[in-house]
Amino acid sequence: MPYVAVDGKLREECGVLGLYGRGLDVARLGYFGLFALQHRGQESAGLAVTNGKEIKAHKGLGLVAEVFTEGDIASLSAIDAHIAVGHVRYSTAGGGGLANSQPLVASHLRGHVALAHNGNLVNSDKLREELEGQGAIFHTTSDTEVILSLMARYRQSGNENALVQTLTHVQGAYSLALGTDTELIGVRDPYGFRPLCLGQIGNEGYVLASESAAIDALGGEFLRDIQPGEIVVIDERGARFRRFAESPVSACVFEYIYFARNDSTIDGLNVYRARQELGRQLAKEHPVAADIVISVPDSGTPAALGYAAAANLPYAEGLVKNRYVGRTFIEPGQALRELKVRLKLTANTEVIAGKRVVMVDDSIVRGTTTQILVKLLRQAGASEVHVRVSCPPYVSPCYFGIDTPSSAELVAARCGVQEMCALLGADSLGFLSLVGTLAALSPAQAPACVSCFTGVYPMSIAKLKTEADLNRKADDWGDVRG
Numbered sequence: 001m002p003y004v005a006v007d008g009k010l011r012e013e014c015g016v017l018g019l020y021g022r023g024l025d026v027a028r029l030g031y032f033g034l035f036a037l038q039h040r041g042q043e044s045a046g047l048a049v050t051n052g053k054e055i056k057a058h059k060g061l062g063l064v065a066e067v068f069t070e071g072d073i074a075s076l077s078a079i080d081a082h083i084a085v086g087h088v089r090y091s092t093a094g095g096g097g098l099a100n101s102q103p104l105v106a107s108h109l110r111g112h113v114a115l116a117h118n119g120n121l122v123n124s125d126k127l128r129e130e131l132e133g134q135g136a137i138f139h140t141t142s143d144t145e146v147i148l149s150l151m152a153r154y155r156q157s158g159n160e161n162a163l164v165q166t167l168t169h170v171q172g173a174y175s176l177a178l179g180t181d182t183e184l185i186g187v188r189d190p191y192g193f194r195p196l197c198l199g200q201i202g203n204e205g206y207v208l209a210s211e212s213a214a215i216d217a218l219g220g221e222f223l224r225d226i227q228p229g230e231i232v233v234i235d236e237r238g239a240r241f242r243r244f245a246e247s248p249v250s251a252c253v254f255e256y257i258y259f260a261r262n263d264s265t266i267d268g269l270n271v272y273r274a275r276q277e278l279g280r281q282l283a284k285e286h287p288v289a290a291d292i293v294i295s296v297p298d299s300g301t302p303a304a305l306g307y308a309a310a311a312n313l314p315y316a317e318g319l320v321k322n323r324y325v326g327r328t329f330i331e332p333g334q335a336l337r338e339l340k341v342r343l344k345l346t347a348n349t350e351v352i353a354g355k356r357v358v359m360v361d362d363s364i365v366r367g368t369t370t371q372i373l374v375k376l377l378r379q380a381g382a383s384e385v386h387v388r389v390s391c392p393p394y395v396s397p398c399y400f401g402i403d404t405p406s407s408a409e410l411v412a413a414r415c416g417v418q419e420m421c422a423l424l425g426a427d428s429l430g431f432l433s434l435v436g437t438l439a440a441l442s443p444a445q446a447p448a449c450v451s452c453f454t455g456v457y458p459m460s461i462a463k464l465k466t467e468a469d470l471n472r473k474a475d476d477w478g479d480v481r482g
């Protein structure tokens, strides 16, 4: 389970990055690579680099562009490093703090390590208790530190073996990028909840990233996904792969639906193509007489295009997104939440007025965004608003790395579709079925974790986590990210 800090908030949803290459400016490349993963976390960013003798890190709260100055990058570049590990983290408002920012960096007699983690461990509290009982001291409230602490116990056997031994203890979701003095190591948990892939950069360099889009952004060449239950060790001899666990494979369906970038390919399935297919299925399951199909940009757009194509309806840009509004510091409350949505998305009257509109979004979580958007479309003169959602009702919290509010705040956990439709003020509401979702994603190699739609989890979490752990204020969550 993700470590629940004193403030009772969970904080996950992250992107990890690793670079290896002599003669490469891994610090600067790492910095650029983090921009490509920014959508996976906007609360903190960090980069650690090592030249084998010295390790240097810079971390901060905020977006990549806010955290690093040119001077910070120059100072990281200055040590002529050949290994870099980077991280972006999403956390709830005010949570986390600098101490929990990653990569976590540790030094011991045998050298340095920098660790970046995407996912949640479900047994970290128990492990932490045991380790503390044995005298371990923790500097953060992050579950990731448990991995470092365990590794330190096994360090006599060398980094790679210490890591493998550590992994026999930890349960949950983890995609890791770990830098030592001599190696860059990537790990994907046996379920493969979170993505992780490897690319080549330059003649002999490597880039490890949560998403292939980051490899593309760095001008690298995609080599392959790290398989669930697999480790990749990159050193001066090249890249070696090693399986450390049998893989029950359960990759996260929500990466395809909402979380990953449209231009990433995960486990052989391109996210854009997957979203278009989800939209096509949605049109088959929930057709409606309408004039135009619009999307909630950006993550709803491929599904809307798929819907429009399958329904033979024109697609139009009915909602316009302001790309320059990042995180907004607006105090809670319905009126301001509405303002926050309006800041990011406005209805284009020219497109909407007098039209029967199908609005496609990738997911409804709290329902706040949809409710406000339906209102905006009506104000812009829509004669009908039909909401179509390219996934099933989101009814259960995620314990494996997607930031989710408690079930009490999940609108689909409280209401049936009819009731929700009334609440949203829409003329009709249709969710893609689970069967349709899985059919659309079938080209992916791994069977998916769909626990957010079913409440059935791929591993036991019952004793490890209670709803109270997820109980946080409604206003801490609900960023309108497209």
Ligand code: AMP
Residues within 6 Å of the ligand: 258, 296, 299, 361, 362, 363, 364, 365, 366, 367, 368, 369, 370, 402, 403, 404, 478, 479, 480, 481, 482
């Ligand atoms: P809501 O207003 O709570 O229903 O938010 C739904 C919107 O948030 C959808 O348009 C999604 O694109 C987006 N969304 C879905 N899941 C998440 C998440 N875990 N974190 C942030 N945004 C999300």
